[in-house]
Amino acid sequence: MKKALILAGGLGTRLRPLTFAVPKPLIPVRNRPIIDYIISRLAKFGVEEIYVSLNYQADIIRHYLAERDGRGVKIKYFKENSPLGTAGPLSFFNKNGVKLGKDESVLVINGDILTDLNFRRFAREHKQSEADLTVAMINYTHQLSFGVLELDRANQITGVTEKPTFRYKASAGIYLVSRRCLDLVPAERFTMPELMEEAKKQGYKVKGYIIKEHWLAIEQIKQLAEASEAKKGDWISKL
Secondary structure, X not given: OXXXXXXXXXXXXXXXXXXXXXXXXXXEOOOOEHHHHHHHHHXXXXXXXXXXXXXXXXXXXXXXXXXXXXXXXXXXXXXXXXXXXXXXXXXXXXXXXXXXXOOOEEEEEEOOEEEOOOHHHHHHHHHHOOOOEEEEEEEEEEEOXXXXXXXXXXXXXXXXXXXXXXXXXXXXXXXXXXXXXXXXXXXXXXXXHHHHHHHHHOOOOEEEEEOOOOEEEOOOHHHHHHHHOOOOOOOHHHO
């Protein structure tokens, strides 16, 4: 796992008004931008080339990264003229002639994620399973705030479940994408769910990998507040 793509082109609408002034990847968590955590973590696990896909407030992100030493990695940029979604920026690898080994895969990560995921273990599982696309997953629990009613055809209530809890395996916004999967990505807006579906249609192996480590996406103010609160023995301080 030598190359990674950070998706940093989103508008960050759910973090407004903060993102009117600062693009989401540069929002500080404990006085350190989110993208800084991501780059440091990737470098720790041997990533040598990091590509950052930019659109909204691209110049601000480039200016910030230009002032950093790269932490031993090469940082390059893809510029989205219009938003390309979560998979569309992968088209730049072929378009720009980025050389990949025959069996090489690209790590893709959303630019709003904090995690102490062991990327080396993730990559090893991807390779050993001979997957073409591996999707990192989290266990997600959601409890409804209302009672759920069961009805018969005459709309008579036959049962009620008070504030039920649902449990899912949800995408964590981290992926390993094989070289041949890149050929499935058009040079237009394209999402990771669309890439998963297309890969399955082609008979490619699409697998899930459950994250057992810590993971947090900074999507709303409440997550930002959670991440900013220092706690005894907390994992963010160790990133």
